């Protein structure tokens with residue numbers, strides 16, 4: 215049977231896209247080489263902008279029912295200053311979560327199935343099929359290694375940073391900045407945290423998140439150039455990266471998992487549409503994880519692409535479809551561009567002492583605190599707060 219859309223990859227981008235298209239009544243196949251529940255190398259904090267998608271899709275309550283602790287306070291430590299607050303609600307939703315990917319991704323896959331998408335796990339896409347210069351489907355191996363094909367009007371690569379679909383269509387990288395950070399994380403018991411804690415220091419960032427099963431996920435990042443040094447003694451360097459008070463708390467707890475880490479953190483947009491194909495999620499756009507936007511951006515991409523395909527698949531015109539896919543890419547880049555720039559600035563891990571007085575002013579002023587929280591949460595452009603006139607107004611000529 216031919217499908218409207220075949221999606222390669224069934225995590226944060228692919229599974230919601232399959233769900234949304236199936237809810238439109240489209241014939242959708244989504245494949246993943248893994249079987250769910252399945253973990254991946256990623257921390258998993260979700261700002262209100264991210265949980266708002268789950269809310270809209272009817273999945274937030276399901277996530278809450280998995281025992282994922284709701285998060286309602288953010289503590290941002292910048293140099294000697296601590297700013298505490300929470301981002302404003304997005305579509306009435308101000309709760310944050312940090313669900314294990316084993317739980318979140320399985321929930322998204324189930325939602326795709328429930329909506330009527332055909333989900334095939336343990337299937338690896340090997341090649342794309344083409345017809346008259348357009349991508350026309352996939353060639354894949356099933357779990358037993360048996361090859362099969364699936365035809366579709368649109369093939370979507372939701373297959374992550376190292377996208378096979380992107381490579382097959384030779385999607386160019388159109389904006390890029392080399393990796394700025396690297397890091398390791400692990401899950402701890404006995405290290406309670408009320409809300410999330412972010413520590414931005416010269417050359418390092420530490421992120422502390424409460425997650426399922428009473429555990430705390432702690433990421434310790436460093437400048438990318440320190441990767442080899444960091445890897446030479448992961449535990450020693452990880453612990454050395456913690457502020458002394460946090461190191462004491464961690465010392466009283468217990469590490470429950472091995473360290474996981476990566477330095478493969480490029481900042482880039484890929485061309486994400488062409489004749490009969492599209493990219494979504496990390497395949498289309500990757501940015502340093504420091505700002506915690508990847509899952510929300512995958513959700514955003516899924517929603518924008520589903521909307522574009524709703525129009526593009528009406529009728530049988532390739533021109534209409536191609537125009538809709540071009541519109542998707544444009545809309546996605548407009549929505550994510552400001553945070554891309556802000557992420558590059560933050561991930562440089564520079565802590566200019568000159569900004570400490572401004573952070574002190576932010577900590578003293580509830581309006582500025584709210585603005586900072588909204589910048590962190592990805593709903594206020596950084597330049598709305600970090601601009602010369604606001605900074606001068608609050609810290610004078612200093």
Ligand SMILES: Cc1cc2nc3c(=O)[nH]c(=O)nc-3n(C[C@H](O)[C@H](O)[C@H](O)COP(=O)(O)OP(=O)(O)OC[C@H]3O[C@@H](n4cnc5c(N)ncnc54)[C@H](O)[C@@H]3O)c2cc1C
Nearest residue numbers: 223226227247256257258259339373374495496503508509
């Ligand atoms: C260290 C780290 C920390 C992060 N922390 C956060 C955070 O706190 N908050 C946040 O919002 N984001 C975070 N992110 C980003 C987030 O993990 C990603 O943006 C998100 O996972 C992207 O989802 P995706 O569905 O596009 O891709 P992926 O999650 O990479 O999923 C791609 C899927 O495609 C499948 N696949 C690949 N190739 C094939 C093939 N040939 N055939 C079949 N299947 C295939 C894979 O098996 C995989 O399941 C972090 C990332 C990293 C690396």
